[in-house]
């Protein structure tokens with residue numbers, strides 16, 4: 345096995361076990377060896393978190409294990425993020441992103457942010473547990489082309505509809521394209537609640553946003 349393969353294996357295993365320090369060390373070593381940040385992200389870190397989700401579902405992992413795994417991944421993300429995000433160029437548009445009220449999952453959202461920034465968008469991240477009013481304030485303040493809402497719980501998905509309705513009531517609906525996403529969200533749900541688009545992952549989020557805003 346090459347050292348690069350060992351690094352990918354290590355990133356996967358240590359993330360799965362929630363060991364933050366070796367994840368950071370291996371990330372740095374990988375970069376020193378000129379490994380592609382996207383490679384580390386999509387071939388090791390994200391698959392590890394997918395496995396964490398599977399283990400949680402199977403009753404073998406509990407919330408604390410999920411949390412340490414997520415934290416281990418975040419340490420690496422902090423290092424990789426500036427390398428993936430674009431530098432200097434004039435932004436091609438503004439994107440306001442947030443995880444809806446009641447929900448604190450932010451890893452999927454953060455990945456979308458990184459890819460959107462990488463594609464040249466100015467990213468306004470409202471964070472997690474974002475109430476409808478905060479989305480509305482941000483639309484008024486930043487005048488974004490697009491707004492993204494993330495939800496990872498079936499119990500917080502309805503908050504997306506509530507937020508869209510609130511944006512409508514505030515008279516702002518026709519000024520923005522609204523995208524929704526997160527593990528339990530589907531295209532069908534997006535249609536039902538009157539969103540403009542749904543994307544299953546960060547890459548397609550970027551593609552869809554450009555398409556909705558007519559940016560080639």
Ligand code: B12
Pocket residue numbers: 390393394396397398400401407408410411414446447448449450451452453455456491492493494495496497498499523524525526527528542543544545546547549
């Ligand atoms: C890590 C994790 C946590 C961490 C979150 C840490 C953090 N900082 O985010 C912690 C431990 C805090 C947590 C807590 C809970 N969690 Co949790 N968690 C997960 C886990 C394992 C991974 C989620 C994740 O980050 N995945 C990685 C990313 C990369 O996922 P992704 O879907 O591929 O992301 C892409 C797309 O979704 C899309 N996308 C994401 N956002 C957006 C937004 C837009 C606009 C677009 C277009 C696209 C888009 O692009 C992303 C990037 O490619 C999932 C399991 C799973 N299978 O999802 C459970 C899971 C989501 N959690 C679950 C549960 C039940 C909980 C708790 C209720 C547990 C508890 N009893 O306390 C709490 C709820 C807390 C709250 N109020 O939000 C359940 C939800 C069940 C359900 N159907 O509702 C899941 C599915 C686990 C399971 N299988 O049961 N959790």
